Amino acid sequence: MRPRLRAMLGKAQPLARAMRPAGALWVSTSSKTERKKVMFPGALNSVYTHDLRFASSVESIPTYQVMDTNGNVLDTANEPQVSREEAQQMYRNMLVLNSMDQVLYEAQRQGRISFYMTSFGEEALIGSAAALDSSDVVFGQYREAGVLLHRGFTIEQFMNQCYSNERDLGKGRQMPVHYGTRELNFQTISSPLATQIPQAAGAAYALKREGKKRCAVCYFGEGAASEGDFHAGLNMAATLGCPVIFYCRNNGYAISTPAVEQYRGDGIASRGIGYGIDTIRVDGNDVWAVYAATRAARQLAVEHSRPVLIEAMTYRVSHHSTSDDSSAYRSRKEVEDWTTRDNPVARMRAWLERRGWWAVGDDAEIVKAAKTEVLRAFAAAERLKKPAVRYLFEDVYDRLTPELERERSEIEALARKYPDYYQVNDFARDN
Ligand SMILES: Cc1ncc(C[n+]2csc(CCOP(=O)(O)OP(=O)(O)O)c2C)c(N)n1
Numbered sequence: 001m002r003p004r005l006r007a008m009l010g011k012a013q014p015l016a017r018a019m020r021p022a023g024a025l026w027v028s029t030s031s032k033t034e035r036k037k038v039m040f041p042g043a044l045n046s047v048y049t050h051d052l053r054f055a056s057s058v059e060s061i062p063t064y065q066v067m068d069t070n071g072n073v074l075d076t077a078n079e080p081q082v083s084r085e086e087a088q089q090m091y092r093n094m095l096v097l098n099s100m101d102q103v104l105y106e107a108q109r110q111g112r113i114s115f116y117m118t119s120f121g122e123e124a125l126i127g128s129a130a131a132l133d134s135s136d137v138v139f140g141q142y143r144e145a146g147v148l149l150h151r152g153f154t155i156e157q158f159m160n161q162c163y164s165n166e167r168d169l170g171k172g173r174q175m176p177v178h179y180g181t182r183e184l185n186f187q188t189i190s191s192p193l194a195t196q197i198p199q200a201a202g203a204a205y206a207l208k209r210e211g212k213k214r215c216a217v218c219y220f221g222e223g224a225a226s227e228g229d230f231h232a233g234l235n236m237a238a239t240l241g242c243p244v245i246f247y248c249r250n251n252g253y254a255i256s257t258p259a260v261e262q263y264r265g266d267g268i269a270s271r272g273i274g275y276g277i278d279t280i281r282v283d284g285n286d287v288w289a290v291y292a293a294t295r296a297a298r299q300l301a302v303e304h305s306r307p308v309l310i311e312a313m314t315y316r317v318s319h320h321s322t323s324d325d326s327s328a329y330r331s332r333k334e335v336e337d338w339t340t341r342d343n344p345v346a347r348m349r350a351w352l353e354r355r356g357w358w359a360v361g362d363d364a365e366i367v368k369a370a371k372t373e374v375l376r377a378f379a380a381a382e383r384l385k386k387p388a389v390r391y392l393f394e395d396v397y398d399r400l401t402p403e404l405e406r407e408r409s410e411i412e413a414l415a416r417k418y419p420d421y422y423q424v425n426d427f428a429r430d431n
Pocket residue numbers: 143191192193220221222223224225249251253254255316320
């Protein structure tokens with residue numbers, strides 16, 4: 001036997017004892033069976049059993065709810081502790097989000113922007129934004145415009161991005177809805193699914209090492225949780241104790257694939273437990289359940305350096321995107337039923353009305369004001385020029401490489417030679 005292996009085996013007993021969690025004893029039962037803790041380093045809390053049994057599903061993880069679909073708080077202990085202004089702001093943003101979605105969806109249908117994704121049915125996500133600190137770093141997937149809106153991204157900024165004009169913070173390099181803003185700590189959206197998950201774990205680790213009382217917050221869909229990056233990200237966060245909140249929007253579909261065809265386990269929440277991560281499933285259409293869960297998760301992340309997984313159960317009322325027609329894979333009735341039976345916006349309004357914080361007619365006023373603002377910003381964004389052509393070449397290297405310089409001169413020469421073909425007047429002047 002090789003000396004190293006012999007040394008390891010020789011130490012097996014003390015090693016197992018040393019690894020035994022505090023309070024775990026070698027338990028003797030009344031039968032002959034001894035409930036001994038296993039000594040293998042890979043499963044520290046397991047005990048030996050003599051029953052040949054495969055572990056499969058246990059009880060389904062419950063769904064935390066604060067109010068019912070009519071806006072009644074079900075347990076008075078859970079009554080939200082928020083000011084009237086905060087609650088009204090959350091609700092107002094739900095309405096503004098809806099208005100913006102309607103206008104931009106139509107704009108795409110008219111061919112004025114190339115692509116769009118709406119958040120209909122998932123408006124309660126705003127509850128999570130309200131529970132965060134503005135210094136927390138957000139990594140989104142693409143259906144998190146509500147979070148951005150609540151952080152203070154202006155309607156003009158949304159419009160400029162969707163139009164890829166010269167005021168777009170991304171300098172026209174991304175598809176519509178791929179927002180990002182350094183000022184609001186919102187990392188730019190990237191289309192390849194789940195890439196943001198390990199990035200969020202890594203960013204959270206950096207925040208921990210810097211000793212900052214901030215966390216990373218990572219949003220993704222249940223479809224994205226099928227990607228390898230989901231598993232890499234969660235495991236990294238668990239083993240390194242990263243202050244990150246993983247927020248899974250389980251809206252029942254990954255484009256045309258319903259959740260029932262995506263997995264056999266107990267949703268996405270069961271996977272968090274598998275990785276040793278504190279996990280909660282919430283009613284994702286209940287803005288107060290979302291708010292309370294995110295607040296508690298933030299505390300665990302920031303005060304105790306623990307990753308948390310929130311699985312928010314919701315329903316995607318909208319088509320996946322403007323490139324999708326969901327009537328091809330689900331009935332219109334299914335969608336209509338959801339909209340009427342469980343509508344996050346109506347639930348929040350009912351709660352506000354019950355408190356006397358919202359009056360009949362207030363909605364119409366807000367929606368009218370929001371529509372006017374959206375249409376004004378929309379018209380202004382449409383009039384602006386496209387970003388200067390030089391941005392095609394910049395921001396990858398500190399200085400342009402000789403090849404990039406050559407390509408840049410070449411395209412400038414071509415644009416000068418064929419101004420009509422290259423529509424040079426549509427682009428901002430080089431500055
Ligand atoms: C790596 C990768 N594979 C596939 C796609 C195509 N795609 C874009 S969105 C999407 C569905 C994602 O569903 P989910 O994560 O549940 O988010 P939802 O759209 O429901 O909000 C797919 C398959 C992609 N963008 N990236």
